[in-house]
Amino acid sequence: MPPLGESQREALLAELGGLRKFCYSLTGNGADADDLLQTTVEKILNKGMPHDAHPAKWAYRVCKNTWIDEIRSRDVRLKYPQQVEAESDMSLSTEAVAHDERELVTVSKALDELPAEQRLALSLVAIDGKTYAEAADILEVPIGTIMSRIARARKNLVASLGDELPNMTNRDTT
């Protein structure tokens, strides 16, 4: 497979921020997100992509496969609590920030309990704002599969998060 063309490289650069956020939604912490992003980028650069490939979709697909094949095969869960603790210590600058970070940890833990395929679909649609069609394209499954995975993911999240801080409108942001 050929290395990246110039336009593909530019497109990949433009997509890195979104990819990093996607990585975070899959790994649940910054260090693993950076690792996943780095591995994804290295794979793309080493293996290249077809000239007619959509760079963003291709990159998300490589990221997804990398997460499934490599990152998740490690004992991420064991590493997770230590990492969360370290990150929390570093960034408790204000109460609001602390609240946001605690909330991110809580939500990330809930996402971590989802089956991989549900987490992938929900991350792409609910966090990254992809359409069902785009998510289906990235995950290489029918749209109907995306639909059911997202619905099941939300249902599972209701079970795990539903009884915690349900009132979103009154959150203290000061």
Next chain:
Amino acid sequence: MTDNSYDSDKNNELLSQYLDGELDSGQSLALKRRLLAEPELRAQLNRLQQVSARVQTAFSQAGLDSVPQDTRTLVEQAPISASPQLLAAQRRPFLSYAVAATIAVAAGVVMVPKWGAESPLSPQSGKAYDVQLSQTLESTPSLSEGWAQLEDGRSVRPILSFQTRSGAWCREFLVQQDSSAQHGIACRNNNEWNTEVLAATDLPGSANEYRPAGSTKQESVSQYIAEKAVGIAAGKEEEAQLIATQWQ
């Protein structure tokens, strides 16, 4: 899972689609009617909505899309595999200028049939052999500006060198005489450079510089490169070495 309708997979899918804006207007309207009539469905929507909002809010905080500089640098500095023509365009901006939509045959320049030229001139090979052009391509490095002068008054500018899948070396070039110019490709075979494709073009500063591009003949140059070239164009040092070793 319960048997209650609000908790059914079907309803969850419907409500999820609604939250994600994936229902069309008719489906949305039908769901809204159901929501008015079915309190349990409405309650389930609220639960899903709250969870969705929570996820979105949690991941909307700043910094989650911060890319480590070393990763960004990795991409920024990655080598690219532009086609030879793209590489030429990067080095020589004039290649991106608009090209003429008509074919012009420059005096002394042979047109070749295989890739866009008008008539065959070499009965033996079906390819054009232009002695002066061939000699120039054999020994002149690619130029980003300036021209090599031929004895017959034409000027030639080799643009770049690339290899085909069969291993043959080819050179993209410009040739001009008076007010007309051509953009072509010649490939080396049996120690001769035979023109494979030649098409009219406009050079910067000419009256036709901003003429809309799209000549099918000019495109034939691109097509030839796209179909024949492998790898990337020879760099300056590699090209110098090739010239020194007579392209062996």
